[in-house]
Amino acid sequence: MVSAADRAKNPTRTSVWLERGKPAGRARRSDQSAPSLDRDRIIAESVRLLDAEGPAKFSMRRLAGELGVTAMSLYWYVDTKDDLLELALDSVFGELRVPDVEGAGADADWRDQLRELAVSYRSVMVRHPWVSPLVGRYLNIGPNSMEFANAAQKILSRSGLPAHGVTGGLSAVFQFVYGFGTIEGHFVARCAEAGVTQDEYFAQAMGALRERPGFHEAMDLAEELMEARGGDTVEEMRERDFVFALEILIAGIEAKRGR
Amino acid sequence: MVSAADRAKNPTRTSVWLERGKPAGRARRSDQSAPSLDRDRIIAESVRLLDAEGPAKFSMRRLAGELGVTAMSLYWYVDTKDDLLELALDSVFGELRVPDVEGAGADADWRDQLRELAVSYRSVMVRHPWVSPLVGRYLNIGPNSMEFANAAQKILSRSGLPAHGVTGGLSAVFQFVYGFGTIEGHFVARCAEAGVTQDEYFAQAMGALRERPGFHEAMDLAEELMEARGGDTVEEMRERDFVFALEILIAGIEAKRGR
């Protein structure tokens, strides 16, 4: 933990994870009277609030209220709201089911492991729609993010892609999943806020669009394509798109093997 | 344009573009004295400010100040800040160079057109890093967004993908570009804010990471992969990743033709 004065000496610090000093908060006193707060409690409650009410309503004052404390108490444990968000971000990355890529897992089919990691990443983004803007905002170098990135690198390294293409392959797959999960997560959150099902929301938006003058032609093609894809619910349609897109990516990687 | 009272009658409105009444602002009076403001000026200045100072510093009060007017004047032209952002979003989508997919363009190679559209989308995201969170937030049904989506659909429809796979293919390509452009745009913006070049920022972050205990192994693989990819500057490295990733996607689509 770093005081405001220390921070002034390190003005280019770009991440909580690059703090000097104790990484997990200020030194705990050995004294018997336990403090009412700690970083982990603050982070856990932040995640809960962000999930429940969305990032727009998340404030230091609101969070403090939920913890039965004044807003200023929080500043004993984190330097800024930004740092807190970065901590919350890495904390939900802990939910990722990262396949075993070391011992026995190093012999598994890279395609299966890639699918597993992609599916898991997607579901984190959907469960926590506030995560995706933060992934863009921070460096993503917390321990859980790093474990994820490391596993992804190992999996793609075994795909047969030429060495010069592995980072590009990583981009292709995980930026896709990021984009997909972002849009999906926001859609789910919007429906929940509006108090309608995804199918209701979708039907309403499509209806409104069809009435727009000059958009008939565009909608015709869109509907034709949606028809061909099939799927009875919005969730099923999205699922088909995700699966097919992932298969395109895997097929593309296979096509680029050794070139 | 819709008054607060009208809006109350349409509580499920989910986009400025689904407003009832005049789509381009309130009716202009025929009177000779021109008003000092109009929607287009407000939108243009919003884009300028968002580019220059980022979304965190963008406020109705700040914007009004820049336009030489009080904050409340703006509410004559837009219902909420949210609506204004949605308008600004579609406005920068107007910068997209959408290939001709209708007449002669319908015979062009779909790969070339897909690359052109992807490159253009990426560069919009990088020039305007505030765009990417908004793409997640809104429905993206403004006229420029729709033209983009329509062109993308037409291009993918000619790729040889089976009809049921076209929407998945669209996801794969454009969610990838979205994710890539998001991360890239934020990185560029962060460097500008910190007043360092991308290469300096990158070197600093890598250096800090290498010093972290227990991250040696992960960094070794990452550096090996970056070595193999090559590229002397951060921009060049990113360029290689983007190009290769896009070729993976195209190869994947080709592999899925007719299946």
Next chain:
DNA sequence: ACCTGAACACCGTTCAAGT
């Protein structure tokens, strides 16, 4: 070591009032 109260410089938006 840990927490608080008051204060500063901000927000988006409403509403009644001006011209």
Next chain:
DNA sequence: ACCTGAACACCGTTCAAGT
């Protein structure tokens, strides 16, 4: 038709002070 001033209910953060 278009714009303003005052007001409401908020923000993140600092700082001096309490225990």
